[in-house]
Amino acid sequence: MSVFKEFRDFAIKGNMIDLAIGVIIGAAFGAIVSSIVDDIFMPLIGIIIGGIDFSSLVLTVGEAQVRIGLFVNAVVKFSIIAFVLFLVVKAINSLKREAAKEPVETTPAPSREEVLLTEIRDALRARNAV
Structure with a gap:
């Protein structure tokens, strides 16, 4: 039971949940970028x-x-992904500097x-100094 409790504590840490959400969003973002490149950019470049x-x-x-x-x-x-990540990191760094x-x-x-x-x-000091 100790191993299960240890795993549960590990899995519900905030960082692990944030990482899981990041991976899921990253996969969805990858699908969007793939669609943009395959369905929009590359056909336009091919036509050009x-x-x-x-x-x-x-x-x-x-x-x-x-x-x-x-x-x-x-x-x-x-x-495209590298440029978007650059913009995200730049925005985060800007927010960190502001904070x-x-x-x-x-x-x-x-x-x-x-x-x-x-x-x-000051007047009393000046009077006593004389």
Whole structure:
């Protein structure tokens, strides 16, 4: 029973749950990026460069097939994911910098009574010094 309790404590830690959520969101984001690249970007790029369908672009060397189109798709997907992650990290770092800034404490201006008492004190010191 001790191993089960230990595993339960490990599994319900906040970091583990955050990691699991991150993996699930990452998988969903990967599917979205794949769809954007495969269904929108690559057909447009293919039209621009002369109607080439990148997904079927293959270079045959002997009996081997080098699927250049799939590699180009993977590079485009990686670039999009890397750029989005860069923006996310940049936003998080910006928020961290903002949170790290300590508010500047301004001392309030002295009240009339404080100013008057300070003047009286200074006058008494000056009188006693003579």
